[in-house]
Amino acid sequence: MQLSRDELLSAYRTMRTIRMFEDRVNQEMSTGDVPGAVHLYAGQEASAVGICMHLNDSDRIASTHRGHGHCIAKGCDVNAMMAEIFGKANGICQGKGGSMHIADLDRGMMGANGIVGGGPPLICGAAMTAKYRKTGGVAVAFAGDGAFNQGTTQESLNLASIWRLPVIFAVEDNGFAEATSSDYAVAGDIVERAGAYGIPSERVDGLDFFAVHEAAAKAVARGRSGDGASVLHIKTPRYYGHFSGDADTYRTAEEKEAMRRDQDCLKRFRERVTEAALLDAVQLDQLDDEVAAAIDAAVDFARAGPLPESSEVATDVYLDY
Amino acid sequence: MQLSRDELLSAYRTMRTIRMFEDRVNQEMSTGDVPGAVHLYAGQEASAVGICMHLNDSDRIASTHRGHGHCIAKGCDVNAMMAEIFGKANGICQGKGGSMHIADLDRGMMGANGIVGGGPPLICGAAMTAKYRKTGGVAVAFAGDGAFNQGTTQESLNLASIWRLPVIFAVEDNGFAEATSSDYAVAGDIVERAGAYGIPSERVDGLDFFAVHEAAAKAVARGRSGDGASVLHIKTPRYYGHFSGDADTYRTAEEKEAMRRDQDCLKRFRERVTEAALLDAVQLDQLDDEVAAAIDAAVDFARAGPLPESSEVATDVYLDY
């Protein structure tokens, strides 16, 4: 599938935004001004962006605890996200949700999720709505290798299969669920396990934006045309520890160094598009600067944001009670 | 695998006991003297017996709502079972459990279960005990086609696989979960789905006692020797409605007639052993009479049993509180 210059620029900008957002959040953690913990998505950018580029606001995604990348790729406002992480009233959830509950239903972003395996059932419902209304919409459940084992995910695969729901299960396999490796915890093979539900299922190189983009194109087309669900098993690295408090000692220093050096989807993207002369380096550097400025602005926005009023503690529990 | 005459007689006796037990419970339902509902196992006898013949009291099984057959095959006392179903104080659970909670831990029978998919996690635990203590014991989770979909079952397959637990998952596929067919509800293929966890998995003809017995022999040997879990996907008919109040109109009269006529594991067993001159018909008829007398006695035992004292309502909640 041939991508236009604008599309390539947009893909790169979004991936870079995610990377810089995460690196910056990581940095801000050490200031002590971020109240809660975060799970950073850095390293996995090609997955979120390669998939979400095919989606519009009426398509839905359900995300995970490691949700910032999905949110950005699905069009959530970066300022409001940052403010949310800082716990401010101008946050995307008014400071009530924090990193693990960023959501923007107008963008079709149905929420990060603090429960591993929480998203796949919800996304089946979003797909039911699309199917029932015949909108041609699709719904994507992002889930980690750990989440893939969860019964809720397995049940969702079954439901999506028998009802031919327009769902894409994007299984982001970063090799770890917290400190436990997927080699140890995931029995058998993810592609086979998903395929045995009768769902077309394929392994995708998460370092290669173009591979993700192409696999996602097929899966999205399948969903839109009424041919049902798909599974993408996306191998991808996790740059940081599991969460902001993780010393990450279960991986060796060499392993982590090699990962960052050899497994960088952004680097690969740059190489590929510059070598093919699709975009030039100067342009990309300029984009990097723009993104850096946007992230600076997001942090400023967040820091300047008002604190929530304590009287808000019990509002928005119900619409009407 | 060659079965001795005694083993053949014992297998037949147990299968016939289950069949007559269930037919009789069905009959007793209409007297109004059985307080609760029952889920009858008639038709599926070869499965319970073909598997449990390989087990001893220190091997464990976990059963389902349709548990009478498993209980009998695992050696539970038929009198005490019948008394339980009648809600009597001499019942196997002192009248507290009823049909859906028959258990006898001394026989390794860890309970019928009112929750679909409730048993597989428990049986993983029994297998952990066997493995940890190096007893060579195995643990069998019976589960229906409906239960196979449940997330608890899928999670148990994963756990049993990665820990190489001595578990046998006996998936009794009677084509229906209540009124919903497995063709509709089960995505993909059970053997493939189980196999994709890296667990040896095979389809077995549940009408053929010898096929079940042989497949179970391999699975049990695998468990005992430390080679981990197995899955048997056993196709089997369900003679009665889902439960005692089910009009069973989702199956046509012809279909049900044909099922009872053509799919009878007891008939097949008789034919096979008499044609091969392993046992003779007279002997088998005599056994039938003995079993009939035993079932009569069980009903007498149950009817004569004392009612539980109402003061027992709050005993045995805890060992110590």
Added chain:
Amino acid sequence: MARKSFRQALNEALRHEMARDDNVIVLGEDVCGGAGASGEQDAWGGAFGVTKGLLAEFGPERIMDTPITESAFIGAAAGAAMTGLRPVAEIMFVDFLGVCFDQIFNQAAKVRYMFGGKAVTPLVIRASFGAGARSASQHSQALYPLFTHIPGLKVVIPSNPYDAKGLLIEAIRDDDPVIFLENKMLYDSEGEVPDGAYTVPFGEAGILREGDDATIVALGRMTAVAETAAVRLANDGIDCTIIDPRTVSPLDEDTILDFVADTGRLVIVDEAYPRCGTAADISSIVAEKAFHDLKAPILKVTPPHAPVPYAPQLEEAFLPDTRDVEAAVRSVMEGA
């Protein structure tokens, strides 16, 4: 008005709302019954026949048999609600909540709050509950205190066919997640039920009887137990008010407090387990807000802290009965 069963009242509520709004869909295990089978396609209409006939009227796109995967289909119902449908999902027995509780209490109940007010989740989850059917420990529980505990859920417990219909219509039209619980012993009970659609509001208790001596609060099937007791007590000159909260979340505290102010005596009859249960909840509200009106201890008439047993003699001993209620009222009359 015609006499109709509780079951029929619920069925009519679903039919009205499905006809009125095509965003209303129904899903659950065997809500039709017969998917993929050779025989009747609407063979069950749910385990208790409540949804029977909807398939013929509204078709398979609007009422769907599900596999036995409660997490997936309850979660899907929540997700469908978040994206614009108004699903009515059925969990056959409330006892099964344990396999899908996360989707109810951490997802459906909390998305609105966590997302800063952005999510709207017009989800109804129907389930049968209650002891009395000889169904033993895993098919007879009440369990509504678990839902009541969770902020974000509304919890409805109708006691009669009229309320059942009106409350279910209200639940379907409500934009928050509603847990709608049907006492399985009431499905065959009858009462006057209008043919048309009407609503019974949440958070407004019903007054089943008025009397100056003592106030009894009872829900669901326990209202009938309270009523029988009240009739007997009236023969002895003890006049009771009976309040049916109808919804426990929201709870109509005002009505309860008003009557306690009048009678000074309160007995709560409830079939849920006692610890952290509904009776305890209501008692504590009164002990906090109407203490000075009280002339006697607040008595709770509940089952013991024990699972539900199978044998009839044991199950009868488990459930609160008329004598228990009578004794409690007599006790509070003595102020003891």
Added chain:
Amino acid sequence: MARKSFRQALNEALRHEMARDDNVIVLGEDVCGGAGASGEQDAWGGAFGVTKGLLAEFGPERIMDTPITESAFIGAAAGAAMTGLRPVAEIMFVDFLGVCFDQIFNQAAKVRYMFGGKAVTPLVIRASFGAGARSASQHSQALYPLFTHIPGLKVVIPSNPYDAKGLLIEAIRDDDPVIFLENKMLYDSEGEVPDGAYTVPFGEAGILREGDDATIVALGRMTAVAETAAVRLANDGIDCTIIDPRTVSPLDEDTILDFVADTGRLVIVDEAYPRCGTAADISSIVAEKAFHDLKAPILKVTPPHAPVPYAPQLEEAFLPDTRDVEAAVRSVMEGA
């Protein structure tokens, strides 16, 4: 005796019992941390480091990292308990109970009763709970009222390192299923803890302070909130008793009733949600059994009926604090 942290006290309890009885095993997500990885094999010791070091001491057959399949491994722990082991399973955050609740409340809790007294299930499930760590709605709940509601479970909530160790040893030696809940804000708190093994019995409250004017009941981290409030109140001449029930199921009713008989005034401070919560539960027991001793309403100091928010300002507003307790005690002193 040495000063030790709550975390270390728990770790010692596990070590004593694993050394004492090789039926004791430990399992849960990352209870070691590092399974299948290239680096450190005991990298986590659980999300809060409680099980750190057990792998080296007892080996991988006795402490096992699990996949993220709570139903399977909590159920497996129950099944292992039914067959003779004494598993201690960890659910990182009690908020995750929703994905495995059936195995806890319909299986582990009920097998003994359903089977007529035949099953013995010496299972301990440990979980962290509580607000204050800026972890938002799905990682900050208390939820022990859900367990307390269920017959067959014991529910333990230690408030200090000494109790934590003694109660955990008691839990592991207990033959019933025990839910052992650790307030995550207490892991770093310190106190005197003996080096050897000892038990703190279930169903016996601790008296943290005695005073004649009012009784405060508080659990877990709320005991410290109550203590601070009590010191301030004492400056104004209001002397409070503080009772820490330590276990809510069983609950030491006698101690609470005795002190209420002395003081006539009761305030319950609890961080669980209010509806059908622990404060309501205790209040209702007192309103039933010690009504005539009461001189004032029973006040509950709890969070609002709302999920736990993320932002610090909101989370502080959510949690009961010293001023709330002080105000409640002053209010009951006035009898209002």
